[in-house]
Amino acid sequence: MRLALRVGATSLLWFGLWLLLVEKFTADELLIGAACALLAGAASEVTWRAHLIALAAKPRLLFQIWRLPWSFLVDTLSIFEVLALHLFTSRKAESLLLSVPFEAGEADDPDHAVRRALAIGYTTMTPNFVVIGIDSEKNTLLYHQIKKSAVPVMTVRLGARP
Numbered sequence: 001m002r003l004a005l006r007v008g009a010t011s012l013l014w015f016g017l018w019l020l021l022v023e024k025f026t027a028d029e030l031l032i033g034a035a036c037a038l039l040a041g042a043a044s045e046v047t048w049r050a051h052l053i054a055l056a057a058k059p060r061l062l063f064q065i066w067r068l069p070w071s072f073l074v075d076t077l078s079i080f081e082v083l084a085l086h087l088f089t090s091r092k093a094e095s096l097l098l099s100v101p102f103e104a105g106e107a108d109d110p111d112h113a114v115r116r117a118l119a120i121g122y123t124t125m126t127p128n129f130v131v132i133g134i135d136s137e138k139n140t141l142l143y144h145q146i147k148k149s150a151v152p153v154m155t156v157r158l159g160a161r162p
Contacts, residue, residue, distance in 0.1 A: 003045065006045055007038075007041045007042055007044075007045050008041070009041075010040075010041035010044045010045065011037045011038045011040065011041030011042075012037070012041075013041075014036070014037035014040040014041055014044075015033055015034060015037035018033040018036060018037055019033065058111070058114075060157075061114065061115055061118055061157075061158060062118070064118065064122060064154040064157050064158060065122060065154075067122075067152065067153055067154040068122060068125060068126070068154065071126045071152045071153075071154065072125065072126050072127065074149075075126040075127040075128035075129065075149070076127050078127075078128050078146070078147045078149060079127045079128055079146060079147070081147070082094075082146050082147050093146050093147070094145070094146065094147055094148060095144070095145075095146060096144065096145045096146075096148055097132075097142070097143075097144055098142075098143055098144075098145060098148075099140045099141065099142045099143070100140065100141050100143070100151050100155075100160050100161065100162050101139060101140060101141075101160070101161040101162075102119070102134055102139055102140055102141035102159050102160050102161065103139060103159040103161065104116060104134050104135070104136040104139050104159070105136075105159075107136050115158055115159055116134050116136075116159070118158055119131070119134070119141065119155055119158035119159055119160065120133070120134065122152075122154050122155070122158070123141075123143065123152060123154070123155045126152065128145050128146055128147060128149060129143050129144070129145060129152070129155075130143060130144040130145075131143045132144060141155070141159075141160055150162065
């Protein structure tokens with residue numbers, strides 16, 4: 001019974017995330033989302049039970065997600081600006097490959113691994129940033145941008161040092 005409750009609760013969280021990302025409430029989206037969320041809930045439980053990953057995220061790292069909507073809005077406007085310039089002028093997108101110093105930490109440390117994963121995930125969710133990866137030996141975060149902008153505050157709070 002506890003297992004079913006844990007899988008159900010985790011699946012509800014995944015389903016909520018699905019709804020936030022697709023922003024559609026049609027029958028087929030709800031059905032597909034529910035099936036995917038149930039699969040993700042079961043996979044999460046298997047992963048946690050088998051101790052395949054060791055995640056010990058500090059709440060202050062997880063809560064950097066509150067900065068994501070503003071970053072998403074600003075980056076979306078930047079992308080539309082680049083698109084308009086591309087379509088209606090001779091100015092083309094910059095398409096930049098950049099790096100920023102990043103406190104990667106120890107490769108085997110679960111706290112550092114979570115921080116790196118959150119930095120990659122949160123930053124890549126914004127339209128103007130695609131994180132290519134973090135080089136732990138050189139302590140750098142490599143990313144792609146369409147239009148050059150400052151590194152997001154959430155990425156700085158997660159270890160970037162622009």
